[in-house]
Amino acid sequence: MSTPEPIIPAPPGEPELARRKLLLASTVGLGTAGLVLTAVPFVASLEPSERALAEAAPVAVDLAGIAPGALRTVAWRGMPVWVLHRTPAMLASLGRHDALLLDPQSAADQQPVYARNRDRSIVPAWFVAVAICTHLGCSPVFRPDAAPADLGPDWPGGFYCPCHGSRYDLAGRVFQNVPAPLNLLVPPYAFHGPGRLVIGEDGPGKLA
Template sequence: MSNDTTLKPAFQPAHLNHNTGRRKLLVAASVGASAVGAGFVAVPFLKSWLPSERAKAIGAPIKVDISKLEDGALQTALWRGKVVYILRRTDEMVATLEQLNDQLRDPHSKESIQPEFASDITRAQRDNVMVMLGVCTHLGCAPKLQSQIQGREERGDSAWLGGFFCPCHGSKFDYAGRVYKGVPAPTNLTVPPYRFESDNIVVVGEMEGENNV
């Protein structure tokens, strides 16, 4: 047998096994503590990616993709804790607006809340895209989109041309969010500040030329 051969004992004394196990336990504990420490360091870093509390408090703008919004359909989003309605109006929907002035409380939106550009009959930057808050100006319920056929069949309203009906107390609004006479809601549905970033991206909470991030 060569003198360079290293002999290994067939067994180790009990005290050596005990020390080995203890060392493994200490190493595992150290590794665990390091991982926890790294986690605490990462938390502020990850939080830096999130919107600041100030930004959330003032209602940072949101971007809404409407590329899949079909004609006559309604899409919703959340801004400042309120639901935003985005309606893709058809030509037929827009055509009803001129027929309703004498039935509306504020047809020219003189007493309602909206940007300056929304004071005309369509209340929109683009005739076929209506952006407004889905909050009834009476007590804050969510008005329901109803076609002409639905309103006449469900509520028996033979004069209904389509628009939004609030199921809570019966307030009615046209496809531009303008309120009818003789209902509890005092003003038209609110139009928030918004702009188009592209054909299919609506930025709610920001006007053209502003940067409210």
């Protein structure tokens, strides 16, 4: 009885080679597509969100509704910002207590150049400041009344931080012997006519 001859596979022909090339191309293509699909969300995540863009945008404030002596709080870049309409009496009080202040001339860089003055403002009647204590980030309260019983006879009116007792006058200048080391921060702002203020736009703008 004869031994059967071993079966030797035939070399791959052109149809087989073509099939393998097609499979390889498909695998590479799918891998590349997967990388692209993975990269798209990653790249998108690097772009600022609509909320972030909105928070960074300038904020317009209509001044017509803020009566003399009144304070309005608006949000800008996720921070509370005060817009105070100071009365003539409030402005007159600013020159009477410089000896009690830590930085009465605003030497520290806590305001734009155009607000580095006694009033810390472009237009004296309007004071704009970030409503965050420069000590540990609490929000001070508006205390415009002079010499109240709880703040003492030297209190000229201003902003008091209930967290640790820091005090600021009506121009946001910090008093001596309190925890806060700096005056309140004045953000960039500009006027667009006498009745419209824009927070986040740098420069005095047009006042009339």
